[in-house]
Amino acid sequence: MTKQGAHAIPSAILHQRRDNGSVSSPWVSSLVSAPDGTNLRVVDWSQTTAPTGIPVVLLHGLASNARLWDGPARCLTQIGHSVIALDLRGHGHSDKPDHGYSVPEIAADVAHVIKTRAATQPRWNRPLVVGQSWGGNIVVELASQFPDLIRGIVAVDGGTIDLSHSFAEWDECERTLRPPHLVGMQYERLRSYIRAAHPDWTEEAIDGQMHNMEKRSDGTIAPHLTMERHMTILRHLWEDRPAEKWPHIKVPVLFTPASKAHDEHTAVKRQQIADALSQLPKARVEWFEPADHDLHAQFPDRFAAVVDHAISTGFFR
Helix, strand or coil: CCCCCHHHCCHHHHHHCCCCCCCCCCCEEEEEECCCCCEEEEEECCCCCCCCCCEEEEECCCCCCHHHHHHHHHHHHHHCCEEEEEECCCCCCCCCCCCCCCHHHHHHHHHHHHHHHHHHCHHHCCCEEEEECHHHHHHHHHHHHCHHHCCEEEEECCCCCCHHHHCCCHHHHHHHHCCCCCCCCEHHHHHHHHHHHCCCCCHHHHHHHHCCEEECCCCEEEECCCHHHHHHHHHHHHHCCHHHHHHHCCCCEEEECECCCCCHHHHHHHHHHHHHHHHCCCEEECCECCCCCCHHHHCHHHHHHHHHHHHHCCCCC
């Protein structure tokens, strides 16, 4: 077991990743059809002829989308890694069927995309898979069920989420965590709300957040993830027990949790991660504090540096 804090990353590495927000890397979008016929959108940042790094797959959180990874994907690509981000089923520009939303089923979607890509591009054998929030729980499931497909996982303020600890009954969880109804809100009004809530985010990050929404011809929005599917996924997340999977995970695991204060929620998160570190054969944690839940959007260069440092020092070997 490896334990290491963010302070262990050389300052020179962090410095050389900074001030690159004005540099953009090209990306292309394609669809991969899952075994049940669901088309999954893949945003491909790996348009480089001679990558020097490793393949990296990025998974978003609940009600998010692949484009919120634009900043980290751009940074990781510039470093030399091959990078793709997925719109998970029901989200973004992927298909939105009424089935297939359990944690194991979503992990199977990701495994299928990896297999499909590796079949035509050998360099995509055994990628590093990164997941934020709900996506963090997905990568834990992936590591448990498909260890031979990947070289390791990064759980970004997720991976240890067990809603049943906070909500003994589903009805309470459903009532407390049901999102607001945003259908019909003006696009620019929502953007101004996000800007006010995240004054330190770049326009790139704000744009990524806005890609969670369909912008309709009258200037209003509708979430790509419908309320019904949102609650279906939330129910499956409430039923997920990531701690039960620690004994079955053999690949390296990097946790990058966020903390804003020394509150009860953070205390629980710290204990959950400590429990995971004590059971996983190769794991470490890099805390981001103070940080938003979407820390990858808030600190794209720093996050990319943390991941690249783990890669370059052989943690995911």
